Amino acid sequence: MTSTIELIQVSKSFGKKNVLNNINIKVDAGQIFGLIGPSGSGKTTLVKLIVGMDQPSSGQVQVLNTQVPNLKLLQSIGYMAQADALYNDLTGQENLAFFASLYKLRKDVQQERIAYAANLVALTSHLSKKVQNYSGGMKRRLSLAIALIHDPQILILDEPTVGIDPELRKSIWAEIVRLKSEGKTILITTHVMDEAEKCDQLAMVRGGEIISNGSPAALKSHYNINSLEEVFLRAGGEKDENNRIS
Amino acid sequence: MRTIALVKRVCIQMVRDKRTLALMMVAPLVILTLLHFLISSDPNTPRLGVNGAEESLIDELKEKELKVIPFDQLKSPNQLIKEEDLDGVLKMEGDQLNLTLTNDDPSKAKLLQTKVMQAISTVNAKEQATNLAQFAEDIGQQLPNTPINLIQLTMPEISTSYVYGNSETTFFDQLSPILVGFFVFFFVFLISGIGLLRERTTGTLDRLMATPIQRKDIVFGYLIGYGLFAIIQTIIVVFYATKVLDIMLVGSLWNVILINLALALVALLLGILLSAFANSEFQMMQFIPIAIVPQVFFAGILPFEGMPEWMQIVAKFMPMYYGGNALVDVMYKGFGINDIKNELFVLLGFALVFIVLNIVALKKYRKI
Ligand SMILES: Nc1ncnc2c1ncn2[C@@H]1O[C@H](COP(=O)(O)OP(=O)(O)O)[C@@H](O)[C@H]1O
Numbered sequence A: 001m002t003s004t005i006e007l008i009q010v011s012k013s014f015g016k017k018n019v020l021n022n023i024n025i026k027v028d029a030g031q032i033f034g035l036i037g038p039s040g041s042g043k044t045t046l047v048k049l050i051v052g053m054d055q056p057s058s059g060q061v062q063v064l065n066t067q068v069p070n071l072k073l074l075q076s077i078g079y080m081a082q083a084d085a086l087y088n089d090l091t092g093q094e095n096l097a098f099f100a101s102l103y104k105l106r107k108d109v110q111q112e113r114i115a116y117a118a119n120l121v122a123l124t125s126h127l128s129k130k131v132q133n134y135s136g137g138m139k140r141r142l143s144l145a146i147a148l149i150h151d152p153q154i155l156i157l158d159e160p161t162v163g164i165d166p167e168l169r170k171s172i173w174a175e176i177v178r179l180k181s182e183g184k185t186i187l188i189t190t191h192v193m194d195e196a197e198k199c200d201q202l203a204m205v206r207g208g209e210i211i212s213n214g215s216p217a218a219l220k221s222h223y224n225i226n227s228l229e230e231v232f233l234r235a236g237g238e239k240d241e242n243n244r245i246s
Numbered sequence B: 001m002r003t004i005a006l007v008k009r010v011c012i013q014m015v016r017d018k019r020t021l022a023l024m025m026v027a028p029l030v031i032l033t034l035l036h037f038l039i040s041s042d043p044n045t046p047r048l049g050v051n052g053a054e055e056s057l058i059d060e061l062k063e064k065e066l067k068v069i070p071f072d073q074l075k076s077p078n079q080l081i082k083e084e085d086l087d088g089v090l091k092m093e094g095d096q097l098n099l100t101l102t103n104d105d106p107s108k109a110k111l112l113q114t115k116v117m118q119a120i121s122t123v124n125a126k127e128q129a130t131n132l133a134q135f136a137e138d139i140g141q142q143l144p145n146t147p148i149n150l151i152q153l154t155m156p157e158i159s160t161s162y163v164y165g166n167s168e169t170t171f172f173d174q175l176s177p178i179l180v181g182f183f184v185f186f187f188v189f190l191i192s193g194i195g196l197l198r199e200r201t202t203g204t205l206d207r208l209m210a211t212p213i214q215r216k217d218i219v220f221g222y223l224i225g226y227g228l229f230a231i232i233q234t235i236i237v238v239f240y241a242t243k244v245l246d247i248m249l250v251g252s253l254w255n256v257i258l259i260n261l262a263l264a265l266v267a268l269l270l271g272i273l274l275s276a277f278a279n280s281e282f283q284m285m286q287f288i289p290i291a292i293v294p295q296v297f298f299a300g301i302l303p304f305e306g307m308p309e310w311m312q313i314v315a316k317f318m319p320m321y322y323g324g325n326a327l328v329d330v331m332y333k334g335f336g337i338n339d340i341k342n343e344l345f346v347l348l349g350f351a352l353v354f355i356v357l358n359i360v361a362l363k364k365y366r367k368i
């Protein structure tokens, strides 16, 4: 299998603060790859490096065998930021249309994609409302729709289901699985363990390091436990022990 | 294509934002109107109290468009001024004329003083002329056979002509071209700067960097989007100033619009450039006293030749210096496009430099 996303010895620091430390990740095509870790562990920073919105202090980031950052590459990436970045004075429809035209979609395709993406996140009936009148959950959903608007090969979703009710969360996950079946690669960050279960591969992040990775089943059997939550705690504990020894 | 998407978005946002739109389109007109009536309104006639002066002098003073109020009682001038709300008191004591000026408004005091002086010298000249005529007559009677050929002294007539403007020209006529340019500059700066600032603070600029948009697309998108509104604003302000307020416009209206458009372009680019160094709307406001207000001083309101040399060098770095001069040249002096093309080129040069700086400044968000 070819790897879609590859990070080689990536470190990132802001000033003196070391946020990511020697990260190595390989995401295969057609996978749902989960980055799981507590808040402040460096997930968002990592994701931004992959999109090319920031540059690593050292190491390499490659997407589709191309060095990041690269403008053409961004045409194949759908990104959903953790913090909603929407134009509040525009309607949902206008937000979608604006981003669609940044990806140079043909007018008819654009209409189709807007209808599809809006329907997927159950916003169709709210499209003509201004975003400033949306609830927090509706904004999250619109952000997700924008990430999907240009039918990207790779989806990078930073905590996509925060603030979304369980029913819609379920349908969003169903869609993520369906996109996977279309051969898309999906990288998703989360701090919810039951979402981690749905990933093909997991990387557990803590304090800017990957403390453990593998498929959920492999991780559980490695530590001989049934819940990922405990795996996470155990892996973190081991890392602390290692640190103490070294 | 991406630029067009951005232009469209900026336009929708701008049209929805009625307050900002009003600030851009109406506020300059309101300020110009206020200034127009404040500065060019006729100064009310100075009131001069007179005590003990001759009838001829009083007549002459009245000729000079002064309100002359004779007083008989011998109060002190200061008291008289306070009680009667006068601008000055002229008092004759023996052969001595004493003029007391209120001087609460120095320009009015100067005017009053000049008029009193003129009146006195006119009266003196007339008296001398009469004396001379009398003298000639006396001589003629005493020496009846001698032809008297006294050259009749006549007051030389002075006719004044003006290279620029005319006798009706007010301070506002000279100031208004600069004000028109400055208001265009100021409001375009403020609105475009805050526009991009909002994009930064809401995180959408960061979000744009996850799309294949290029940095130059963003700069040009903003340039064209806000530029459209700047063009509309410029045309409204210029037409209002020249057609409604009837500000003196000797040269071509199109040249005036051209200069203002160049100024708006520079202001727009300066606005979005400086917004890179602000984190909030208030911080954007802080640039006004630093980057905008000083421009007025160098725009031609204060005489350039009188400035110290280093100030003259500073002036050369101010876009308003070129814009203000070009506007005075066209509107007041009636110069043509050839006389202002250098100023226009310098303004375009500023714009070009700012475009490049803007594209570089966005590197903060994405390296490519
Ligand atoms: N631009 C930045 N400058 C300085 N520190 C930052 C910056 N971005 C993130 N950090 C720090 O990096 C750490 C990881 O943040 P983040 O990647 O957002 O974590 P997560 O997404 O896992 O919650 C945090 O301690 C945060 O304060």
Ligand SMILES: [Mg+2]
Residues within 6 Å of the ligand: A040, A043, A044, A045, A082, A158
């Ligand atoms: Mg995060």
